[in-house]
Amino acid sequence: MDNPNFFGIRHLSPAGAYYLRCFLDIKQPELVLVEGPADFNDILKDITRKETKPPIAVLAYTKEVPVRTILYPFAEYSPEYQAILWCNERNARLRFIDLPSSTFLALPERCPLYAEGEENRTNIYMELDKICGDGGHETFWERVMEQAGSLEAYHTGAKNFGANLRSLTEGNGDNWAETVLREAYMRQQIKDAVNSGINPANIVVVTGSYHVEGLKNWQESNENFKGMPETETLHTLMPYSYYRLSTRSGYGAGNKAPAYYSLLWEGFKRNEPGYSSYSYFVKLAAYMRKTGNPVSAASVIEAVRLAGALAMLRNGSRPALCDLRDAAITCIGEGSFAAVSLGTADTEIGTVIGTLPDGVSRTSIQDDFYRQLNELKLEKYYSAVCQDIMLDLRENRRVKSEKAAFIDLHRSFFLHQLRVLNTSFATQQKTNQDNATWQEHWMLQWSPEAETVLVESALKGDTIAGAASFEMKERVENATSMGQIALVIEDACYCGMEKAAVYATTALQKMAVDTISVEDLAETAQRLSIIIQYGNIRKVNPMPLKPILSQLFYRACLVLESACICDDAASQIITSAIEKLNSTELAHDFLDTEEWIKVLQSIARHDNLNTKLSGFAAAILLERGNMDTESLHTEVSRRLSAGTPADLGAGWFEGLAMKNKYALIARLSLWESLNIYLTTLTDEEFKRALLFLRRAFAGFSAAEKDQIAENLGEILGLDGSQTSEAVNTVLDESSQEIIDSLGDFDFDF
Amino acid sequence: MEEQILRLPAEQLFQNEIDALIKAEKHPVPAGWNMSPQSVKTYICGGEVNGTKITPKYIGHERLVEIAISTLVTDRALLLTGEPGTAKSWLSEHLTAAINGCSTKVVQGTAGTTEEQIKYSWNYAMLVSKGPSIEAMLKSPVFNAMETGTIARVEEISRCASEVQDALISLLSEKRISVPELALEVPAQKGFSVIATANTRDKGVNEMSAALKRRFNIVILPAPANLESEMEIVNTRVSQLSMNLDLNASLPEEDVVEKVCTIFRELRNGETLDHKQKVKGTSGVLSTAEAISLLCNSMALAGSFGSGTITDTDLASALQGAVIKDEEKDNIAWKEYLENIMKKRGSEWSGLYMACKELSGE
Numbered sequence A: 001m002d003n004p005n006f007f008g009i010r011h012l013s014p015a016g017a018y019y020l021r022c023f024l025d026i027k028q029p030e031l032v033l034v035e036g037p038a039d040f041n042d043i044l045k046d047i048t049r050k051e052t053k054p055p056i057a058v059l060a061y062t063k064e065v066p067v068r069t070i071l072y073p074f075a076e077y078s079p080e081y082q083a084i085l086w087c088n089e090r091n092a093r094l095r096f097i098d099l100p101s102s103t104f105l106a107l108p109e110r111c112p113l114y115a116e117g118e119e120n121r122t123n124i125y126m127e128l129d130k131i132c133g134d135g136g137h138e139t140f141w142e143r144v145m146e147q148a149g150s151l152e153a154y155h156t157g158a159k160n161f162g163a164n165l166r167s168l169t170e171g172n173g174d175n176w177a178e179t180v181l182r183e184a185y186m187r188q189q190i191k192d193a194v195n196s197g198i199n200p201a202n203i204v205v206v207t208g209s210y211h212v213e214g215l216k217n218w219q220e221s222n223e224n225f226k227g228m229p230e231t232e233t234l235h236t237l238m239p240y241s242y243y244r245l246s247t248r249s250g251y252g253a254g255n256k257a258p259a260y261y262s263l264l265w266e267g268f269k270r271n272e273p274g275y276s277s278y279s280y281f282v283k284l285a286a287y288m289r290k291t292g293n294p295v296s297a298a299s300v301i302e303a304v305r306l307a308g309a310l311a312m313l314r315n316g317s318r319p320a321l322c323d324l325r326d327a328a329i330t331c332i333g334e335g336s337f338a339a340v341s342l343g344t345a346d347t348e349i350g351t352v353i354g355t356l357p358d359g360v361s362r363t364s365i366q367d368d369f370y371r372q373l374n375e376l377k378l379e380k381y382y383s384a385v386c387q388d389i390m391l392d393l394r395e396n397r398r399v400k401s402e403k404a405a406f407i408d409l410h411r412s413f414f415l416h417q418l419r420v421l422n423t424s425f426a427t428q429q430k431t432n433q434d435n436a437t438w439q440e441h442w443m444l445q446w447s448p449e450a451e452t453v454l455v456e457s458a459l460k461g462d463t464i465a466g467a468a469s470f471e472m473k474e475r476v477e478n479a480t481s482m483g484q485i486a487l488v489i490e491d492a493c494y495c496g497m498e499k500a501a502v503y504a505t506t507a508l509q510k511m512a513v514d515t516i517s518v519e520d521l522a523e524t525a526q527r528l529s530i531i532i533q534y535g536n537i538r539k540v541n542p543m544p545l546k547p548i549l550s551q552l553f554y555r556a557c558l559v560l561e562s563a564c565i566c567d568d569a570a571s572q573i574i575t576s577a578i579e580k581l582n583s584t585e586l587a588h589d590f591l592d593t594e595e596w597i598k599v600l601q602s603i604a605r606h607d608n609l610n611t612k613l614s615g616f617a618a619a620i621l622l623e624r625g626n627m628d629t630e631s632l633h634t635e636v637s638r639r640l641s642a643g644t645p646a647d648l649g650a651g652w653f654e655g656l657a658m659k660n661k662y663a664l665i666a667r668l669s670l671w672e673s674l675n676i677y678l679t680t681l682t683d684e685e686f687k688r689a690l691l692f693l694r695r696a697f698a699g700f701s702a703a704e705k706d707q708i709a710e711n712l713g714e715i716l717g718l719d720g721s722q723t724s725e726a727v728n729t730v731l732d733e734s735s736q737e738i739i740d741s742l743g744d745f746d747f748d749f
Numbered sequence B: 001m002e003e004q005i006l007r008l009p010a011e012q013l014f015q016n017e018i019d020a021l022i023k024a025e026k027h028p029v030p031a032g033w034n035m036s037p038q039s040v041k042t043y044i045c046g047g048e049v050n051g052t053k054i055t056p057k058y059i060g061h062e063r064l065v066e067i068a069i070s071t072l073v074t075d076r077a078l079l080l081t082g083e084p085g086t087a088k089s090w091l092s093e094h095l096t097a098a099i100n101g102c103s104t105k106v107v108q109g110t111a112g113t114t115e116e117q118i119k120y121s122w123n124y125a126m127l128v129s130k131g132p133s134i135e136a137m138l139k140s141p142v143f144n145a146m147e148t149g150t151i152a153r154v155e156e157i158s159r160c161a162s163e164v165q166d167a168l169i170s171l172l173s174e175k176r177i178s179v180p181e182l183a184l185e186v187p188a189q190k191g192f193s194v195i196a197t198a199n200t201r202d203k204g205v206n207e208m209s210a211a212l213k214r215r216f217n218i219v220i221l222p223a224p225a226n227l228e229s230e231m232e233i234v235n236t237r238v239s240q241l242s243m244n245l246d247l248n249a250s251l252p253e254e255d256v257v258e259k260v261c262t263i264f265r266e267l268r269n270g271e272t273l274d275h276k277q278k279v280k281g282t283s284g285v286l287s288t289a290e291a292i293s294l295l296c297n298s299m300a301l302a303g304s305f306g307s308g309t310i311t312d313t314d315l316a317s318a319l320q321g322a323v324i325k326d327e328e329k330d331n332i333a334w335k336e337y338l339e340n341i342m343k344k345r346g347s348e349w350s351g352l353y354m355a356c357k358e359l360s361g362e
Helices: A014-027 A038-047 A079-090 A119-132 A136-146 A151-169 A176-195 A209-215 A242-247 A258-270 A275-290 A297-313 A321-331 A337-348 A364-375 A407-420 A448-459 A464-478 A482-494 A498-514 A518-538 A545-563 A568-587 A593-605 A611-624 A629-639 A646-656 A661-666 A668-680 A683-698 A702-716 A720-728 A733-742 B015-023 B037-045 B062-073 B088-100 B124-130 B141-148 B162-174 B227-245 B254-269 B288-305 B312-323 B327-345 B347-360
Strands: A005-009 A031-037 A056-062 A069-074 A093-098 A203-208 A233-239 A387-392 A426-429 A439-444 B047-049 B052-054 B077-082 B106-108 B120-122 B137-139 B151-155 B176-179 B184-187 B193-199 B216-220
Touching: A005 A014, A005 A151, A005 A209, A014 A079, A014 A136, A014 A151, A014 A203, A014 A258, A031 A038, A031 A079, A031 A176, A038 A056, A038 A079, A038 A093, A038 A233, A056 A448, A069 A448, A079 A093, A079 A203, A093 A176, A136 A151, A136 A321, A151 A209, A176 A203, A176 A209, A203 A209, A233 A448, A242 A258, A258 A275, A258 A337, A275 A297, A275 A321, A275 A337, A297 A321, A297 B037, A297 B062, A321 A337, A321 B062, A321 B216, A364 A448, A364 A464, A387 A407, A407 A426, A407 A439, A407 A464, A407 A482, A407 A518, A448 A464, A464 A482, A464 A498, A482 A498, A482 A518, A498 A518, A498 A545, A518 A545, A518 A568, A545 A568, A545 A593, A568 A593, A568 A611, A593 A611, A611 A629, A611 A646, A629 A646, A629 A668, A646 A683, A661 A702, A668 A702, B015 B037, B015 B047, B015 B052, B015 B088, B037 B047, B037 B062, B037 B088, B062 B077, B062 B088, B062 B216, B077 B088, B088 B151, B088 B193, B106 B141, B120 B124, B137 B141, B141 B151, B141 B162, B141 B176, B141 B184, B141 B193, B162 B176, B162 B193, B227 B254, B227 B288, B254 B288, B254 B312, B254 B327, B254 B347, B288 B312, B312 B327, B312 B347, B327 B347
Parallel strands: A005 A203, A031 A093, A031 A203, B077 B193, B077 B216, B106 B151, B151 B193
Antiparallel strands: A056 A069, A056 A233, A387 A439, A426 A439, B047 B052, B120 B137, B176 B184
């Protein structure tokens, strides 16, 4: 029996793609078998559609978590891709014959040929680099194979290359077992094809040149593949990018310079072998000029000539990429790589991304993504280049339709949903506005990684909103503190997803019942308060949030007083909690003001609490006008009466002085009371009080101290300006020493 | 007679290698060249032809040598730049020696170089007595190179005044020289080119104009990439030099070369070889060339006034001389290096450390 026609290739090889087409033209096969997962046959019709523009990739992923993926990228110059196109043009049949992705992903080790890790392969390639010298195996391959002058040369060259590579790795390496399995499967597929009645002479088998030797004995295949491990997988087509191709260099997965390889491909198509070398420099020069670095045409010509001379020195017929780059450095960059590095990156890697026709993406979430991009007029951000967008969430009154008026708001919802899903497509930047309410600043950049995350999100829901809501639900379920849930509520509002917000609110309510931490309650209350205050710009319905805020607030009122029994260190946290609760209460009229005042009064009045907090509560009451001058006086005299321990009295004053300083300064009688109190202290007590008072006055500005000095001057009968000078002077060394010694004071009672 | 010459030009020093290469030529030879570009590369980077060993002249960075040769193949002028002591002139001398068998068409660029030295001047006695004539004309090396289709060298081009540099522009772009006094136009023969060298440290002296730069392909020669290649360079050069100079001392031991190269590299790069410790740099460049001359000096010292082998004391005084250029600052940096790095290096270094310490001690 005849053998089928084997054609060994290197994945992503322009010469391979070109000569494969020549080969197919000569053989005119009925059936072409291509190395690629056998369950991918259904995507062939989408790959060949007119609107499909490579680079594209097939992504297979497991249906269950943890999600494992493998990726098969195709560039325009992929031999496999050209084989697919050829078969489509000639009505020949094409089939993938490698292990199905469901088996691939079930194997314990992913196949390094396609998957992320390249460790196993690297060793052999490092060895190859040593053998090849001159820029390593990539350059060797380019000089020998990509510049092959004829179909014959390529065909035999690739076969020999593969066979030699095989003899170096056969039987060793971690992935050898996998190779054996894959080749056995491919052999069986070939045999099946022949058994189905096709003359082997009418079959072309396209595989990596490495596998050609392994498939030769296809006739002996009689393996049974029933027992192979399997997992449930899905696969989808997705756009890919040259940048991503370049980062996964190595045998199968990518190549270092996709944009340059596409120039090689263009050269083949034009039948113009020198095309790649001059267009490389022309493109480079164009990029350099665009970015403000003048490059003369003369330099370009010199670079082309130098590259040719460099290739000749290596006995190459045409310059390889390393020759081109070195010539660019010498002639255009004046000897320094840094001068041309951006240009070479653009010329060698490029920013090309692929496109797919509408509806081809297999997961509905991708469909949803592209539909929304279109609907929200964000298509121009579908690019590998990072771009800014400023959103104004307010209604645009100059346009007619409601959709147009709120387009930025809907964009914001969409981008926030993507953010919640952790795709890298959109990242939010800080804006100048504090508490950003109506303005948002985003950076948008599409990348295959973003798309991959999106596809993985398909497990969470069919639409972006659906997946985001699932994600938020999970976050709520795993939340351990109210703060986390409050964040989810916030996110839900940013995403414009009321239901998720309500769900999270309910969860929050349940958690709030058991919370006794005032700090947590205050923090959460404040977050909710902001959402309710500014939510209308995002069309958030505040109704479901109001009851929970009331509840949280009420609970905070209940536990606040007992929280005030604490030491000085903890008092700072409580102070900020009180402050937050107070501002929340002031912002919303549906909260229980009466209860709040009652709590504050109680804290201000009771002697058994931290005196600083009592003082602070009094300060708030004073500020809110809930404490008249009369009761302030009473309170001051009571707190600062003789016999009260100095640190307690002064601590109280410190709390009182934390707010509305002007109100205090204006009340002369207050200072009188303080003065009388201080004179009653013994020296020892005075030292204690001094520490607290110093701290209390640290927050006052010079002008404020000035006014206090005037008050004191009045009381003590001194000249105001003299007193002011005394209180505003920076301490000299000896006084500082005395004060420092007070720090060692024993405060244990 | 020949033995009296202090320094033979490269083409005479390596005559047998050049002859062997020419004899074994297999590749096409460009017009005006003595050998093919491939052979030039073998001459520079070393190898073997028909049993004759070719000593490497420039070690490391083979790719740069290829770029330099290719530049000359495309009849472009070549500009070699880099820090002082990175073998710019050395490479340019050997390139011309291999390509033309003549490395002596040199214009040394200085602040006093005039346009005449680039083009031509006159024998004034003859000019006055006989009027302008070809006989009365004194051709510059560049003029000569154009007539013979060979390569002229311009050393330290950035030290020349800009009008002198500009004189080169028309020569390089028109590839012809005009002598208006004689109504003469001399076209350059095939094979004519110029190799210029410029020092990046002296950049500010006379910055090259963009117009001139554009006529050159620029290759930047870096310092040796690693300790091994630097040691190889130093070893090769020191043994060649000591033969020339008849120094009555044995060649430095491997560990002496290693120590000198290590110290130079560490002070040059501002960190220790293992990248773990920062080192304060010195004001001098501490190039490979300087390491070579340092070792030769030490050999001369040891040969004339010492035991014939380089001792730690010889090395210490040579090192101190090389490192400390700008008194105060370098002195501090050197002392810090001695205390922080060298002292902690263990017994192998302790002899050198003690000697250096003794010298630098007040």
